[in-house]
Amino acid sequence: MNADQSGEEPPTTEERIMEATFRALLKHGYNDLSIANIADEFEMSKSSLYYHYDSKDDLLVAFLGFASDRFEEAVLSTPEDDPMANLEHIVEKLLPIQLNEEQEAIGTVMSELRSEAVTNEAFREQFTEMDDLLVDTVRDIVERGVEDGSFREVDPTRVAEHVVATVNGARASRTTTNRDQAPAAVRVSLASYLDSTLRGRQ
C-alpha cells in the first residue's frame, strides 16, 4: 500500500491483489467472497495470496485501507475553490440521487464490511479512520469558510459530525431498508441545513 501510485510504475502485487479483491467483492458479494474467487480474478494461486496475507480477514482489512485511499482521491479531493461548492460536491458524491449498478454494489459491499466492524477490532479501526478522514475533510472546509468570511462563526467540528452522521444514516437506509425516497429527502434537508447553519439563510 506504500507503493508509488504516480501511474508511471506498473502496479505492485499488493495493488493487483486489491483490484482483484474489489472485482471479486462486486461479483460475489461479501457473503460469498472466498480467497479462491479473489485468486480467480487475479490469475494467481490461493497459496500466493496467503503468501501476502495471513487470512481473508487480513486481506479485507488491507482492502479497506486501499478503498479508503481511493475514496479520498475520488470523493474528498474536491476541485472547487468555494467552500460551499466544496461541501455540495462531497455530499453529491457521498449521496447521489441515482446510483448506477457499480455504485449500488459498492454501497452494499461497504455496508457488509462495516457490519463486520461491530465485532472485529481491525475492521473497526479502518472504519474509524474512514469516518475520521471524512469528518476532518468537512471540518477543514467549514473552517476555511469561517476564516474567509463566507460562513458564519460556527463550530466546524460539530457541523462536520452532523453532516457525516446524516450522510452515513442515509447511506445505511439505502442498503438496509426499502425506504427508497429517504436519501433524496435527506439530500434536500442537508442542503438546507448547510445553507441555514453556515450562511444564516432560512
Next chain:
Amino acid sequence: MNADQSGEEPPTTEERIMEATFRALLKHGYNDLSIANIADEFEMSKSSLYYHYDSKDDLLVAFLGFASDRFEEAVLSTPEDDPMANLEHIVEKLLPIQLNEEQEAIGTVMSELRSEAVTNEAFREQFTEMDDLLVDTVRDIVERGVEDGSFREVDPTRVAEHVVATVNGARASRTTTNRDQAPAAVRVSLASYLDSTLRGRQ
C-alpha cells in the same frame, strides 16, 4: 405477537420465546446465537422452538417485530405535551450520551441484525417498518407543532427524514467505529438543527 399485553394475562408462548431470544442475544451476541442457547433461556427443547418457528432466521424476523413494538412503547410514546419537548425526548432516548451495559448490548445486537438486512429481504422489511415508524412519529410531532403555531412552516417529512438519518448515522458510528466523541457532538448539533429549523433561532 397479537396477544393481550395488558399485563393481566400470563405471557403467551410466543412472548416467552421472544423474551428468551432477547436474553440469549444479549448474552451470546448475534454471531454466537443458536436455537440451542435460546432454548436454554426458555427451558424448552429445541424441537419445541422449531414447532413455533421454521428456522433461526424466521425466529429473528419475529423478534424484530417484537423489538419494534417494545421500541414503540419505550421510545415513541412520549409523555410530553409540547412538540419540542416530545422531539427532545425521542432524540434523548435514541441517542443517550452515556449508554449503560444493556443499552450498549442492545445497540450492538440491533446493528448486527440490521446488517443482515443488506442481503435478507425479510430482515429488510422489518427495518423498513422500524424506520417508517420512527419517521412517521417524528413527522406527526412536527406537523402538530406547525399546526399549533409553535413551529415554523417546514416540510414535516423532510425534517423527520433528516432527524432519523442523523440519529441512525450516529448510532452506527457508536457500533462500528471508535469515534467515541461523535454521538455527543451530533446530539448538540441536532438540538441546534431542530431549534433553528423549527423555531428559526440561530
